[in-house]
Amino acid sequence: MLYQKGNMFSKACEYGIKSMIYIQSNHDDSRKICLNEIAEAINSPMAFTAKILQQLKRSGLLVSTIGAKGGFQIKNNKPITIKEIVLAIDGDGFFSKCVLGLKVCSSANPCPAHEAYKLIKENMIKDLLDLELDEFTKNIKNKTIALK
Amino acid sequence: MLYQKGNMFSKACEYGIKSMIYIQSNHDDSRKICLNEIAEAINSPMAFTAKILQQLKRSGLLVSTIGAKGGFQIKNNKPITIKEIVLAIDGDGFFSKCVLGLKVCSSANPCPAHEAYKLIKENMIKDLLDLELDEFTKNIKNKTIALK
DNA sequence: TATAATTCGGACATTTTTATCCTAATTAAT
DNA sequence: ATTAATTAGGATAAAAATGTCCGAATTATA
Ligand code: SF4
Ligand code: SF4
Numbered sequence: 001m002l003y004q005k006g007n008m009f010s011k012a013c014e015y016g017i018k019s020m021i022y023i024q025s026n027h028d029d030s031r032k033i034c035l036n037e038i039a040e041a042i043n044s045p046m047a048f049t050a051k052i053l054q055q056l057k058r059s060g061l062l063v064s065t066i067g068a069k070g071g072f073q074i075k076n077n078k079p080i081t082i083k084e085i086v087l088a089i090d091g092d093g094f095f096s097k098c099v100l101g102l103k104v105c106s107s108a109n110p111c112p113a114h115e116a117y118k119l120i121k122e123n124m125i126k127d128l129l130d131l132e133l134d135e136f137t138k139n140i141k142n143k144t145i146a147l148k
Numbered sequence: 149m150l151y152q153k154g155n156m157f158s159k160a161c162e163y164g165i166k167s168m169i170y171i172q173s174n175h176d177d178s179r180k181i182c183l184n185e186i187a188e189a190i191n192s193p194m195a196f197t198a199k200i201l202q203q204l205k206r207s208g209l210l211v212s213t214i215g216a217k218g219g220f221q222i223k224n225n226k227p228i229t230i231k232e233i234v235l236a237i238d239g240d241g242f243f244s245k246c247v248l249g250l251k252v253c254s255s256a257n258p259c260p261a262h263e264a265y266k267l268i269k270e271n272m273i274k275d276l277l278d279l280e281l282d283e284f285t286k287n288i289k290n291k292t293i294a295l296k
Numbered sequence: 297t298a299t300a301a302t303t304c305g306g307a308c309a310t311t312t313t314t315a316t317c318c319t320a321a322t323t324a325a326t
Numbered sequence: 327a328t329t330a331a332t333t334a335g336g337a338t339a340a341a342a343a344t345g346t347c348c349g350a351a352t353t354a355t356a
Binding site for chain 1: 241245267279294
């Protein structure tokens with residue numbers, strides 16, 4: 001093995017996803033959720049996580065309040081999908097690029113993987129990326145998944 | 149967008165896949181296929197491609213002969229799958245890691261994506277990664293896909 | 297035998313991604 | 327008013343991935 005890759009999403013994106021799941025899971029109108037708590041909860045480097053939260057803010061998924069007792073909240077408490085987070089952090093490469101890095105393929109001139117891969121991608125989006133954060137919340141509460 | 153990611157496989161791996169497709173497509177018992185030709189054909193940096201070919205050799209997918217008229221060939225002319233190339237270059241992260249970077253999931257304690265993702269992954273492997281190189285050869289010959 | 301074509305590997309350089317540090321601004325609470 | 331908790335963002339550092347350079351070894355062929 002030459003390098004250790006094979007991650008569909010960047011580390012930044014994973015932290016983003018986990019942060020959002022954490023924030024959603026711990027939503028409480030009476031308080032904001034602060035960076036420190038988030039980074040601790042998902043076991044991520046704090047300053048790096050800060051950048052990611054800023055990006056999620058810029059993308060309109062989060063809002064924040066500054067100062068003591070400040071922190072982050074999901075904007076308007078709106079349902080958010082994994083896909084929105086991926087787009088905010090990694091951009092649309094995942095959705096637009098050829099997995100194999102090939103060129104000049106289309107439905108008219110398909111590569112052998114074309115039809116199969118199109119379906120795989122559609123399913124991946126439907127069954128994984130279109131999932132909303134709150135679908136993960138109960139699993140966090142059950143402890144059937146963990147963020148760190 | 150924070151970074152430009154969203155590649156399932158590393159660049160090295162893409163070059164590896166394309167190199168292998170090229171070598172397979174241009175197989176001819178009377179000659180070897182040299183680095184220069186490969187890098188040109190797939191539009192990849194030559195010295196970098198050299199490293200990748202060495203790795204594919206070490207993994208037992210290629211053989212090479214040194215010196216003038218030397219070059220690379222697929223070991224024993226054996227059919228090779230995309231998966232074998234991915235494993236040789238990127239290791240098994242793609243097959244073993246959680247897409248979302250979560251922990252503690254299992255069939256008994258599944259995350260909301262568990263069943264769906266398991267299926268997606270199985271299909272991805274079956275329909276994309278288990279494809280053999282020679283399935284791509286005809287598409288190269290038809291020019292329905294291109295390596296650069 | 298000399299030359300050109302080629303693989304092989306080490307060292308180095310660049311770019312991208314990940315991570316840390318530090319200072320300023322803001323706000324709640326004392 | 328002061329202090330502590332907090333976001334915000336710039337600068338920098340470290341690590342990983344990608345890419346380049348070079349010299350040594352090997353082999354076909356002129
Ligand atoms: S169909 Fe084939 S060539 Fe086209 S994007 Fe998918 S893997 Fe790449
Ligand atoms: S089932 Fe969920 S937690 Fe488990 S590997 Fe898949 S995405 Fe990750």
